[in-house]
Amino acid sequence: MVRTATAEVHDEIKQRILDGRYQAHDYIRENRIARELEVSRTPVREALRELVSEGWLEAIPHHGARVAAWTEKDAREVFELRLVLEPMAVRLASKRMDAQRLDRLDELATRMEALTDQIEGRPGVRNEIAHLNHVFHRELILASDNQRLASVLDSVVRTSVIRRNFGNYDATHLRRSMRHHREILQAVAAGSPEWAESVMRAHLLAAQALHVRFTDAPARPEASHH
Structure with a gap:
């Protein structure tokens, strides 16, 4: 079940970036996403990690993940x-x-x-x-x-x-x-x-x-x- 929830969270965050709801340098807050999508924080954390590895987000030490800027x-x-x-x-x-x-x-x-x-x-x-x-x-x-x-x-x-x-x-x-x-x-x-x-x-x-x-x-x- 965790994998399915992770995939759904992953796709939702990616879609929001594509739609412009999340702009470059916006921080994606784990607890807020978990609350909005009504899931636990584990799949959110996994999804954020995947999005960082795919280049959609960047991990900022001690601050969390934010939308990567287009250079x-x-x-x-x-x-x-x-x-x-x-x-x-x-x-x-x-x-x-x-x-x-x-x-x-x-x-x-x-x-x-x-x-x-x-x-x-x-x-x-x-x-x-x-x-x-x-x-x-x-x-x-x-x-x-x-x-x-x-x-x-x-x-x-x-x-x-x-x-x-x-x-x-x-x-x-x-x-x-x-x-x-x-x-x-x-x-x-x-x-x-x-x-x-x-x-x-x-x-x-x-x-x-x-x-x-x-x-x-x-x-x-x-x-x-x-």
Whole structure:
């Protein structure tokens, strides 16, 4: 029974991090969670230990566990992996895609485009777009029909989704992202793995430029005022 309770607590805390209810550096209190979820403290302690080992939380000596912050290094590592694996996944997907999944991807792309058109008036739609974007990428990856590739990417992308804010994206960036989605689907529909792969790479490089800002860029000299 303890293992089941631990799993439930683990999933609930992780979901709260994903939903933004727990923010970076928030402490997760054992007794409070036990009270809220109506379980003893043992499964809570186990779940916190697992979440620390998975990188969702960090253990601070004498203070407990808190939500891990998303650093530049994390972002860079995630994009390094995605840039290798996701173009590969979409290349495989374009050979193995079935009509039903392509229709679903088309529908997701359409919904994201509609939300992007509302971005100026409703800043809150960013979270909806982020969620649909995650589903879109996941469906594309699953279409590769390579279970190991899908599970590796799922763990990489899910962790990055902790910070799934599109805060760095203005309307121009979002529209470009939507055009990439649409072109990936056109490439897949045309049965062109190379085209699909190259658009996915461009899509990820554009996202990387927004998330990993000026990393390793040479220091800019102060502009002189003439």
